[in-house]
Amino acid sequence: MKVDIEKANKEAASRILKAKPTVVDISTVGEAVPGMKKNMILHAGPPVTWDRMCGPMRGAVIGGLLYEGMAKNQKEAEELAASGDIIFEPCHEHNAVGPMAGVATWSMPTWVLENKTFGNKAYCTLNEGLGKVLRYGAFSEEVIAKLKWMETDLAPILKKALEKHGELDMKNLISQALQMGDEGHNRNRAGTSLLIRELAPYLVMLDEDREKIAKVFTFMHTNDHFFLNLTMPSAKCTVEPVAGIEGSSVIYTMARNGTDFGIRVAGLGGRWFTGPATMVDGLYLPGFTAEDAAPDIGDSTITETSGIGGFAMAAAPAIVKFVGGTPQDAVNFTKQMYEITVTENDTYQIPFLDFRGTPTGIDLLKIAETGILPRINTGIAHKDPGIGMVGAGLAKPPQKCFDDALEAFAEKYGD
Amino acid sequence: MNVKPINELFKKDLVVINMGLESFADNLKDQKVKVLQMNWKPPAGGNKKIASLLAKLGR
Numbered sequence: 104m105k106v107d108i109e110k111a112n113k114e115a116a117s118r119i120l121k122a123k124p125t126v127v128d129i130s131t132v133g134e135a136v137p138g139m140k141k142n143m144i145l146h147a148g149p150p151v152t153w154d155r156m157c158g159p160m161r162g163a164v165i166g167g168l169l170y171e172g173m174a175k176n177q178k179e180a181e182e183l184a185a186s187g188d189i190i191f192e193p194c195h196e197h198n199a200v201g202p203m204a205g206v207a208t209w210s211m212p213t214w215v216l217e218n219k220t221f222g223n224k225a226y227c228t229l230n231e232g233l234g235k236v237l238r239y240g241a242f243s244e245e246v247i248a249k250l251k252w253m254e255t256d257l258a259p260i261l262k263k264a265l266e267k268h269g270e271l272d273m274k275n276l277i278s279q280a281l282q283m284g285d286e287g288h289n290r291n292r293a294g295t296s297l298l299i300r301e302l303a304p305y306l307v308m309l310d311e312d313r314e315k316i317a318k319v320f321t322f323m324h325t326n327d328h329f330f331l332n333l334t335m336p337s338a339k340c341t342v343e344p345v346a347g348i349e350g351s352s353v354i355y356t357m358a359r360n361g362t363d364f365g366i367r368v369a370g371l372g373g374r375w376f377t378g379p380a381t382m383v384d385g386l387y388l389p390g391f392t393a394e395d396a397a398p399d400i401g402d403s404t405i406t407e408t409s410g411i412g413g414f415a416m417a418a419a420p421a422i423v424k425f426v427g428g429t430p431q432d433a434v435n436f437t438k439q440m441y442e443i444t445v446t447e448n449d450t451y452q453i454p455f456l457d458f459r460g461t462p463t464g465i466d467l468l469k470i471a472e473t474g475i476l477p478r479i480n481t482g483i484a485h486k487d488p489g490i491g492m493v494g495a496g497l498a499k500p501p502q503k504c505f506d507d508a509l510e511a512f513a514e515k516y517g518d
Numbered sequence: 519m520n521v522k523p524i525n526e527l528f529k530k531d532l533v534v535i536n537m538g539l540e541s542f543a544d545n546l547k548d549q550k551v552k553v554l555q556m557n558w559k560p561p562a563g564g565n566k567k568i569a570s571l572l573a574k575l576g577r
Contacts, residue, residue, distance in 0.1 A: 468575065472562060473559070474559050509572075510571060517574030
């Protein structure tokens with residue numbers, strides 16, 4: 104052996120457990136995200152070109168260009184996106200993450216998180232709610248109007264409240280949310296409630312119009328996924344310090360763009376390994392069926408990568424009403440994930456499993472040995488641009504990306 | 519005459535754990551025998567290429 108893989112993975116596990124994800128600010132993508140440009144659109148998953156983008160990703164890009172005033176209508180936006188004048192890059196390559204299409208443009212507000220142990224930052228836009236929203240590929244006038252309100256009212260008001268409150272300890276909030284029935288990916292009702300509880304005293308003290316403040320409260324209250332856009336960058340800045348650990352087979356990125364599912368492995372640097380994005384087995388909103396669904400999409404699998412989300416489903420039995428299955432399935436999913444992870448979390452615990460720590464740090468080699476693939480729960484977007492969310496369910500990643508990564512890992516480190 | 523211990527087994531209710539092909543367990547279930555199917559797969563799911571890559575890594 105060229106390296107001590109066990110030792111490298113212990114180091115990776117240690118860095119993940121030591122992480123202290125913390126909300127430090129609300130800024131804008133243009134100001135805060137490293138390497139961002141005015142003609143750049145960040146997207147979920149591994150790199151993808153306009154011609155290969157799936158329907159909801161295209162819809163979100165069209166919406167992003169309308170939002171920025173770079174196009175007046177769908178046709179203009181499509182022509183601009185195809186012209187080569189717009190740079191498309193993965194959120195993940197800019198220390199950012201985005202749910203579903205994950206589209207982030209220059210003027211959008213962003214949460215700024217810092218891992219206080221290692222000093223690295225992570226970014227994620229603010230959650231728009233469910234249904235007809237940009238991240239599910241919708242771009243109608245009401246979608247753009249809501250995004251504008253988020254820029255002019257929601258983000259500035261929350262920023263002021265956050266400044267009065269001080270930094271938010273996300274590790275603490277996520278660990279509490281897990282004990283209240285969340286898993287941090289598709290169930291964030293407890294986390295959202297905890298966030299409101301934290302910020303409420305500071306929101307009411309602001310010198311702002313009361314109706315505006317009430318609208319901020321109502322928006323958070325009526326959107327159980329509001330906390331998702333905080334669990335995701337928390338997870339991102341938690342696992343990022345393992346990138347580049349020589350000899351480590353721990354996976355530090357799992358992300359989908361609706362066309363490809365991609366992973367990155369600590370000991371193999373920034374290289375993406377991809378396979379075709381799979382279809383999601385799920386429950387559908389009234390009026391929609393599996394025939395309407397786009398393949399698996401979004402950076403939200405960063406939650407599973409860090410040891411929450413699908414890996415912590417045993418903490419969230421009620422989630423099966425949203426993604427399908429039974430509470431026993433949720434327990435079984437979590438138990439199975441212990442087979443493919445390097446450690447158990449010392450902070451994120453599952454009451455039903457006698458407060459056992461969540462399975463944490465996905466090991467590429469254990470996946471190969473056991474044939475067990477990571478469990479993911481996810482929202483489902485309509486396959487066509489402009490429509491939005493149609494359901495939620497459970498997804499399995501494609502085997503190919505793990506096989507290809509193993510081959511590269513064996514080539515680099517094998518005898 | 520010595521009675522082999524295994525003969526004692528057939529005087530009791532069988533308690534079976536089946537490892538490998540599930541059809542063996544199904545046959546026993548059809549005969550109303552209690553059987554537990556162990557969740558087991560050969561290493562690397564029997565995939566020779568994956569197994570050889572793992573061997574290169576000392577696994």
